[in-house]
Amino acid sequence: MQRFDPNTTTRESLTASIRTFFADVLSDEDSAVSPFLGGEKAAHARLQDIDPVDYCRSRNYYSGAVTRLSPYIRHGILHPEAVRQQGVAKAPAKKIEKFIQELTWRFFWQRTYRQHPEWLWQDIEPYKTGFLKDEYSADLPIDIEQGTTGVACIDHFIQDLLQTGYMHNHTRMYVASYLVHFRRVKWQVGAQWFLRHLIDGDPASNNFSWQWVASTFAHKPYFFNLENVAKYCGEHVDCSPERNQELDATYAQLEARLFPKKRAEKEVL
């Protein structure tokens, strides 16, 4: 048993202490420190600043008024009821239904996890993509791990993950979908990778959301095209067709390309 006695003089000195104490588990390349500060003081400062009405209007946009409270809620630093109370102190509950609903999503995932802990890493249902689970790779491609896929927007979102430990929810869905459906990698591989980096990494919310994207916990796979990314992220992220060619297609074209077996099944029926 080793006791950790970090140097807390500055944030930099604390980082250096952590790097030393965990030297055997951290790679040399792993040097990014999240801009999110841990602790209750930082959580409450952020809680004071939420705008639940604007959240309901703009949450799907990359620069929308998302609260960024998830790291604090995940670790129990903030109780979800305290967050709801702060919301209703700023606007009537009926006006911020989506805000309260998103808090409830986490509760729902936790509840599902308690009822079925075995679902965390197992496919809950078969893929609805036309592919069998063994047709998905069990390895994380190096270009995805490093954010060098050559698809500009995906690389941008992965750099958010690697540099800050936080991703906007919409971009999590894009990256998850890209990994599972465009690159045909098992959702478990991506879920593990996210949990390594996300400072709000919660096994239930993370893994069940990956299963939802993959279609093993949903009626159909989630996929997207460049037009959708440009709509929600285009002001801040390179969504040029020439640097995102793989995504530049209609939904019908993508469905035919990504799920050819599903299409063949439909034609037979």
Place this chain on the structure above:
Amino acid sequence: MSETHLKEIIWVHEDALRPDHPVFLDSRDATRAFIFDNASLAQQRYSLKRLQFITETLIEMNVPIYRGDTCACLKALAAEAGAKRIRMADSPDPAVAQCATNLRKTLDVVEIKDDPFLPELDGEFARFFKFWDKVKKPLLT
């Protein structure tokens, strides 16, 4: 009841890092400990970002931080403090439950639930929106 019997260790884990979580109430003098489990670290490979966020939170809470095998550390800390009981926050994590089961072989283990966000509801819900329809009324008032 002897003084020794009352002594307890509060096992702080990453699902409950709030100073006013019920696990800390009425136990302000108890020895507290957070353990980065070696086996979990090797398996989960948490990044520096995650380790720093958790560490900063624990430092603010003034919780001592250790590395090792979680169960072995807790048993050692209990022996050192003369404690017979481990007090811990409830968690859905099977690894936490497994460690609690192991600890119960030699120690009294008390699991403390957090204040509920929603009342308990029977049954399973395969999709969120059916669940939402059942629970939304009190949340929207």
